[in-house]
Amino acid sequence: MSIEAEPHGNGARRPSIYDVADRAGVSHMTVSRVLNGHPNIRASTRERVMKAISEMSYTRSSIARALATNRTMRIGAIVDNPAQFGPNSILRAVEAAARESGYAVSAFSVGDGEERKIDAGVMELMTQGVDGLCVIAPRASSLDILRQHSTGLPTLVVKEEPDAQMHTASVDQRAGATAAVRHLIGLGHRSILHVAGPPDWFDAKARTEAWRACLEEAGLPITEPVIGDWSSDAGYQFGQTLDIGDATAVFVANDQMALGLMHGFAERGIRVPDDVSVVGFDDLPDARHYLPPLTTVRQDFVRLGRLVIGELLAAIDGVETGPRELISPELKLRSSTAAPRA
């Protein structure tokens, strides 16, 4: 079953530029020029061609176009863990921004612990002939694998620190984590634990480092963070077992782990925020309805997507861009944080 074509019958293939040319009584080149908005076309000719195009509901083949121009107008995205909110949101934003610029996106998903598949991803995207490569939410190990490849393609990685070999763009993770921890300090907390993401992930590392820096700056004690895998399951386990000591607050590397943590706390009778304040990171759409609603850090993925595409297309076209820009996240205050009890 398929939605049947009316304009150009059934078994008939899509009309080509030559079919349009015949119908309009011109050469295929004239049609091509009309399609590409070439200036020197007589108005009457252009009109005839346009008429033929719409009558035959012709669309030009981006395949043939890509072959002729050596440009596919497609960028490849390698996405780590696209089931997660962050990576998925970035991918969507990148896709939207790319479309605005006339580019399509081919996504290649890599699951947890499948770093090796990055090889396959790069190969496939190259075979597809993408014009550029965008790597979303990577870990150091993924990037190492990527570096071993020689693609010759303009490549952008979504990470905070500049890189010698590739372009980068990112939300300012450190600023976000700093805002979160300073908020806790400002409330009067003096012992602030940290549930970290896998240190192999750039974002996790940045958040952890910022947490540490804030505590140092404030002269507060630093306890070794526990390390989770971003999942609410991991957070739950910590919530059940974590030795709180005299701590009155926890900065968690993402919302999902914060949710699990609060679940574990609840089972132990630890109340949030009465006994312990909790801050997350990501601002999942659901975070405001957790019990209690979660204080967290929101990232503007739409802007990030635009930034990524802007940089990448500039690289593809060999254009210089302005100074590097990091996108500022925003702290969302909700009721999972409060001043510690006296």
Add this chain to the structure above:
Amino acid sequence: MSIEAEPHGNGARRPSIYDVADRAGVSHMTVSRVLNGHPNIRASTRERVMKAISEMSYTRSSIARALATNRTMRIGAIVDNPAQFGPNSILRAVEAAARESGYAVSAFSVGDGEERKIDAGVMELMTQGVDGLCVIAPRASSLDILRQHSTGLPTLVVKEEPDAQMHTASVDQRAGATAAVRHLIGLGHRSILHVAGPPDWFDAKARTEAWRACLEEAGLPITEPVIGDWSSDAGYQFGQTLDIGDATAVFVANDQMALGLMHGFAERGIRVPDDVSVVGFDDLPDARHYLPPLTTVRQDFVRLGRLVIGELLAAIDGVETGPRELISPELKLRSSTAAPRA
């Protein structure tokens, strides 16, 4: 910046099949035959060609291939609301299943209230020359727009009911909703409310109808369901305002709304499951850590993805498939449901 190529220098373009042929001292056709696993090639020749291929790290251009064969090995996916867990999960599964079969996926995202963009999506995917079309998580209105188009492409829609014009595949929504409601009835609940999804969505409609049918079958009273937009915000609002009456249970059309509902209930002092039992739908990875952990219906998206691709590729190749198969969901029992108080 880009990852630099070592094998074939810098400004040099990718090697073509002719370059490989020269290096191996054969004609381009022989190389093509080796690539395609043609049987009648002398072993020694094949080896020479393979050597040349790996030395030049040649990959064949799927662009040129598509032009010559009139097959892109790419299927287009139009995804409604890909930020949501369900649609996103299906897309990922479809992508993975497609890759297993040698196909790539081009996704076109349509946001909430952007049904009109489906036009643009179909056009773009057709221009890209996809071999088939897959529509994920659609609403009736989206489908109407789609029907007006005449693509001539094999098309599959992820929805439960068979369709005259298009192929379909789906999880058995009715079975899932039925399992959920029967579970509540089995616990002894006699008045079961329903928070529905937008009735324009096929899945929402099916869940609502199954809920109604179960109640009718059991001879229980049916209250008009309230209708949300899938978001936890909507659920929250219902939780704050919903007139419970003598109801002791709520069947919610998805987990996010269930989360919001429980949040609203909590603010009103309505306890789950003591005062009211709540069942969701989707089994988000986080649902087991909601407070209380949510009883919900899990869908096997990986299997769905395989089914979708299996059907779609069969349609592309003009092959008949076996009888229609719906994927059975699974009820996950957690602590948001309990017997009503006596």
Add this chain to the structure above:
DNA sequence: TATTGTGTTGTTCACGGTCACACGTCTGAG
């Protein structure tokens, strides 16, 4: 009037594969 542009259109070829067909070599059967 001859010349030089300038605007408009057409012709040819390249892009990197696949397909249909032709051709030579070798083997085995009549």
Add this chain to the structure above:
DNA sequence: CTCAGACGTGTGACCGTGAACAACACAATA
């Protein structure tokens, strides 16, 4: 010994587009 058929390989056309160049008409200029 000859000829058919299988095997292995090469030649040329074609897919739909764009780039480079040619060609032609007509206006402006020397």
